[in-house]
Amino acid sequence: MSDSTVSTNGDYVNFYQYKGKHTGILGWLLSVDHKRIGLLYLGSMVTFFLVGMTLGFFMRLELWNPGQDIMGPQTYNALFTLHGIIMIFLVIIPGIPAGFGNFFLPIQIGAEDVSFPRLNLFSWYLYTIGGLLAVASLFLSGGPIDTGWTFYAPYSLRTGTEVIMPLMAAFILGFSSILTGVNFVTTVHRLRAPGMTFFKLPLFIWALYSTAWIQIIGTPIIGITILLVVVERLFGVGLFDPAMGGDPILFQHLFWIYSHPAVYIMILPAMGVVSEIIPTFARKTIFGYGAIAVSSIAIAFVGTLVWGHHMFTSGMSDESRWVYSFLTFIVALPSGVKIFNWVATMYKGSIKAETPFLYVMAFIFLFSIGGLTGLVLGSLATDVHLHDTYFVVAHFHYVMFGGTIFIFFAALHYWFPKMFGKMYNTKIANIALAIMVVGFNMLYFTFFILGYLGMPRRYYDYLPEFQGMHQFATVGSWVMIAGILLMFINLFLGLKNGKKSGNNPWGGMTLEWTVPSPPPLLNFKKIPTVKYGPYEYEHYDEVTNNVN
Amino acid sequence: MSHTDTNDGKIAHAHDPRYGINIMIWITLLSLTVITIAVAGIDLGNYTLLVAMFIAAIKSAFVINYFMHIKFEDLLFKLFLVGVILVLLVVFVLTGFDVFLR
Numbered sequence: 001m002s003d004s005t006v007s008t009n010g011d012y013v014n015f016y017q018y019k020g021k022h023t024g025i026l027g028w029l030l031s032v033d034h035k036r037i038g039l040l041y042l043g044s045m046v047t048f049f050l051v052g053m054t055l056g057f058f059m060r061l062e063l064w065n066p067g068q069d070i071m072g073p074q075t076y077n078a079l080f081t082l083h084g085i086i087m088i089f090l091v092i093i094p095g096i097p098a099g100f101g102n103f104f105l106p107i108q109i110g111a112e113d114v115s116f117p118r119l120n121l122f123s124w125y126l127y128t129i130g131g132l133l134a135v136a137s138l139f140l141s142g143g144p145i146d147t148g149w150t151f152y153a154p155y156s157l158r159t160g161t162e163v164i165m166p167l168m169a170a171f172i173l174g175f176s177s178i179l180t181g182v183n184f185v186t187t188v189h190r191l192r193a194p195g196m197t198f199f200k201l202p203l204f205i206w207a208l209y210s211t212a213w214i215q216i217i218g219t220p221i222i223g224i225t226i227l228l229v230v231v232e233r234l235f236g237v238g239l240f241d242p243a244m245g246g247d248p249i250l251f252q253h254l255f256w257i258y259s260h261p262a263v264y265i266m267i268l269p270a271m272g273v274v275s276e277i278i279p280t281f282a283r284k285t286i287f288g289y290g291a292i293a294v295s296s297i298a299i300a301f302v303g304t305l306v307w308g309h310h311m312f313t314s315g316m317s318d319e320s321r322w323v324y325s326f327l328t329f330i331v332a333l334p335s336g337v338k339i340f341n342w343v344a345t346m347y348k349g350s351i352k353a354e355t356p357f358l359y360v361m362a363f364i365f366l367f368s369i370g371g372l373t374g375l376v377l378g379s380l381a382t383d384v385h386l387h388d389t390y391f392v393v394a395h396f397h398y399v400m401f402g403g404t405i406f407i408f409f410a411a412l413h414y415w416f417p418k419m420f421g422k423m424y425n426t427k428i429a430n431i432a433l434a435i436m437v438v439g440f441n442m443l444y445f446t447f448f449i450l451g452y453l454g455m456p457r458r459y460y461d462y463l464p465e466f467q468g469m470h471q472f473a474t475v476g477s478w479v480m481i482a483g484i485l486l487m488f489i490n491l492f493l494g495l496k497n498g499k500k501s502g503n504n505p506w507g508g509m510t511l512e513w514t515v516p517s518p519p520p521l522l523n524f525k526k527i528p529t530v531k532y533g534p535y536e537y538e539h540y541d542e543v544t545n546n547v548n
Numbered sequence: 549m550s551h552t553d554t555n556d557g558k559i560a561h562a563h564d565p566r567y568g569i570n571i572m573i574w575i576t577l578l579s580l581t582v583i584t585i586a587v588a589g590i591d592l593g594n595y596t597l598l599v600a601m602f603i604a605a606i607k608s609a610f611v612i613n614y615f616m617h618i619k620f621e622d623l624l625f626k627l628f629l630v631g632v633i634l635v636l637l638v639v640f641v642l643t644g645f646d647v648f649l650r
Binding site: 250317320 | 635
């Protein structure tokens with residue numbers, strides 16, 4: 001074990017420097033090291049994020065004036081579909097688990113790697129193949145898919161655009177997700193360091209563990225549903241098409257049985273990151289460790305049962321509607337537990353308002369708006385009026401973008417020094433965040449008002465009275481994109497020219513902060529023995545002086 | 549939980565493959581498939597779905613226990629399986645609220 005971490009002259013060798021069987025690009029493409037695979041995922045996701053963001057930018061440009069500006073309705077339909085597919089399936093769902101989870105799960109539990117390293121690399125290949133298929137489908141004869149990312153039947157059965165290839169892309173991406181889930185569950189059960197009981201796991205691991213179970217249980221359902229759509233398109237079986245005796249609402253059930261829990265695949269890992277960052281920067285034990293850990297499991301479980309709230313206006317039975325509405329309100333409870341515990345953790349803490357912490361503050365503000373407007377949509381009476389309006393678009397961008405993506409950025413800033421051993425310019429990072437928050441609210445809060453006034457989603461045209469607000473939102477999108485680009489440029493410059501960060505620049509207590517930055521190939525010279533919980537700051541010196 | 553038990557492969561599955569039993573189960577599964585198709589041709593009214601699901605459940609039990617090795621695994625894996633089946637049942641019931649009451 002120690003052979004790989006120390007060179008022949010006794011110097012420590014990090015995982016970038018380690019020379020394995022392959023070097024250069026093959027050293028990355030054939031590596032089974034969880035850290036390299038995590039970085040491969042992160043690189044892929046940032047690339048896809050920039051593509052998705054560019055599509056969103058052009059959608060907003062089209063909406064500058066009523067009527068046609070820079071594209072026709074068919075192109076606009078294709079653009080919002082691809083924006084959704086890329087952002088959901090290629091960025092947010094794999095986002096934090098596959099990227100940061102791969103890099104940090106083994107280190108945080110005191111393991112050398114995940115349980116199945118080769119399967120881990122295979123998952124990344126599946127992810128890449130799925131992504132490439134989705135992009136390739138744009139250039140096939142039928143033209144880019146225009147169904148929206150939800151692929152609702154019967155339209156997805158009848159449209160002349162290329163549907164089968166993007167569906168197969170989503171199918172393959174699903175396999176990647178399942179395999180990552182299997183790997184994480186097994187790793188958490190079997191590779192924890194001596195002394196690390198379940199209730200001494202960092203809360204990021206609890207979140208990844210809960211997420212992994214949803215990935216394993218939920219993803220096969222969307223896989224089967226996708227295959228049924230393909231079979232129906234190819235052979236006209238009549239499963240979902242009402243013209244052939246099928247039931248289109250059954251498609252919605254099957255789609256949302258996975259895709260609502262997928263919302264929790266997206267947000268739970270982000271909540272885990274928040275639970276890491278707040279104690280580190282408040283220098284205080286997290287308030288209600290057990291409650292936060294168990295609330296992750298509760299969210300994962302109850303979140304599996306609430307899919308019908310996407311279908312209140314679909315024509316399903318009245319009994320279903322109130323049952324799903326009731327269950328939806330229940331899921332707010334464990335989410336509330338987390339928010340209140342985070343805030344309570346900060347109470348009387350010695351807060352250091354560094355960049356990752358500021359991102360978390362932005363998250364709590366934006367996610368709370370997203371969560372509370374979710375209650376408006378979870379109520380039957382109000383949802384009927386707001387369904388399929390910009391209000392819904394605003395709600396899920398506050399939750400998914402203001403929630404998951406902001407925490408993806410927070411994680412990037414929090415673990416950047418550990419992953420690369422260098423530090424970015426924190427002042428510019430804070431300015432970029434401020435610009436992003438202003439642009440974000442200009443863009444998406446306006447959507448709430450537009451939706452309330454009746455602006456339907458997915459329309460490339462609108463009534464003249466909405467023009468002022470559309471233009472204000474579009475200017476907001478420019479401000480937000482400027483902030484995002486500034487953030488990435490700052491991180492890139494930090495990667496290139498940043499100062500050395502040291503092993504524990506933030507004063508964290510979880511195990512990744514006890515190993516060198518960047519970590520060695522197998523993470524630890526000697527597998528640590530865990531004596532204390534992950535946030536017991538009264539033992540800070542003892543834990544962090546025991547540097548591997 | 550310790551590192552040694554997974555890294556050195558000592559706990560690798562060592563049970564007898566028992567090809568004979570596997571082939572018997574395979575033949576049983578094929579027979580049940582034939583029965584499913586045959587029953588589909590008989591008009592059982594409201595019981596059609598019930599009978600099909602019952603046969604499918606028997607087939608699943610064979611596949612899960614033998615081909616997926618659950619019969620030979622630790623209690624933990626069996627508990628996970630029970631949990632997953634319960635989730636599946638809840639999903640069926642919730643969907644039923646719509647399908648049967650629409």
